[in-house]
Amino acid sequence: MLLYNTKTRKKEEFIPLEEGKLKLYACGPTVYNYFHIGNARAFLFFDVVRRYFEYLGYEVSYVQNITDIDDKIIEQAIAENTDFKTIADKYSEAFLEDTDALGIKRPHFQPRATEVMPQIIALIHDLQQKGFAYEVEGDVYFDTAALPEYGSLSGKQIEDQKAGARVAENIQKKHPADFTLWKKSKPGEPVWDSPWGEGRPGWHTECVVMSQHHLGQSFDIHGGGIDLVFPHHENENAQALALSGKPLARYWMHNGFLNMEGEKMSKSLDNFITARDILKQYDAEAIRFFFLSKHYRSPIDFNRELIIESDKAVDNFYKALAGIGMDSLDENPVSSPEILAHEESFQDSMNDDFNTAKAIATLFELANITRSANNELPLRQDAAKMLLKLGRTLGFFKDPEKRLTEEIPDLSKALVEMMLNYRNDARERKDWALADKIRNDLLALGIEIKDSPEGSTWNMRK
Ligand SMILES: [Zn+2]
DSSP: OEEEETTTTEEEEOOOSSTTEEEEEEOOOBSSSOOBHHHHHHHHHHHHHHHHHHHTTOEEEEEEOBBOOOHHHHHHHHHTTSOHHHHHHHHHHHHHHHHHHTTOOOOSBOOBGGGGHHHHHHHHHHHHHTTSEEEETTEEEEOGGGOTTTTTTTOOOHHHHHHHTSTTOOTTSSSTTOOEEEEEOOTTSOOBOOTTOSEEEOHHHHHHHHHHHHHOSSEEEEEEEGGGIIIIIHHHHHHHHHHHSSOSEEEEEEEOOEEETTEEOOTTTTOOOBHHHHHHHSOHHHHHHHHHTSOTTSOEEOOHHHHHHHHHHHHHHHHHHHHHOGGGOOSSOOOOHHHHHHHHHHHHHHHBTOOHHHHHHHHHHHHHHHHHOTTOHHHHHHHHHHHHHHHHHTTOOSOHHHHHHSOOOHHHHHHHHHHHHHHHHHHHTTOHHHHHHHHHHHHHTTOEEEEETTEEEEESOO
16 A cells, blocks of 8 residues: 655555554644635545545554644633533534534544643653753743654755744744743633743644554554644654654654635634534535545535535435435345456455545446346345445445435426336337336446336335
């Protein structure tokens, strides 16, 4: 499997630290508001990474943090006239509801920063002992000049920044690139006791502690949006290197932005749509399809027409399954060489740095076989089974039973009955060609006709 590693800027062969196991960390939300669909892109993508490794038979440990203490949370608490914990709890809950609604499987571990405060303080203390951190009046900074590898993940030159950052330079810091590990609290802010007095940790340290707590000193893949490469991931990695000499992760994967009319969707630009709102308008699997039909590293423009088209595409997958009848699928494993070849090409696409767009093309092919191979039941069955299996690997088909048994509108029912009458007339005239054409055309729409001595019946799948 080839993965694009941000650290080396090339595709590399994936070799797990421990055979058959994947240790994966992706940065989660800072819970001060509802997350927007630009954030959803990252959550959805790493859900697919996790699902695909599980499909391959890996024992996956997937950790995604919840940042529940941060300046933004404190600001929001002031705006909503409450305390930081109420805000963090409210939006953590909303985060879980919305990711569930998006069909994202819950990560194996979802630690919160405030739960690991003693470990955070211990880590900062350790950095100070080893000469990588210094305290200035209750604030503690990471000493970037003490770490020769600083900048190695993002490729940034510290000297470059020096000039640019001079204006905003914090006079306490020894170097503009030095970042906060511990922040002295202002009056009225939440505090934790520490060797440097009352304060709270910096974001970059929280992620190091939460990832290492569950995955060990060094793990396989660290992921997040491309905007996190610098400074967040650089600073996470710097702390790991300083502590153990080992990088935090071996592979660093980053997804591209979701753009709104050419600009990155972000809270600060106020051009965002929350996932919660978009889910009121479109089906979760349509949103998933919309993102997965592009490569994860490419930027995507938000486009309502494309989401509507995505919805139709997903609907076609379901209709293909309806055509064969989900509950008629037997238990036997897929044996058709033609269908197994499709599974291979799906894997080839996914193994090429998660080319989900190409993998989806394989789903289309399988759906077509399911619909067209009318008279070869074993092939249809195999195609349907494979479509389900691979579709689920990408996170589709959450509940096909439910979707397929949803009531179809009365007008559609009347039209199907009408077609059935025409077909009966044709059969009486022994016009088998027309009768078959009607049956096949209806099947393509997911409507199955059953002929019996008592007459013909139809259903959406049953
Ligand atoms: Zn992080």
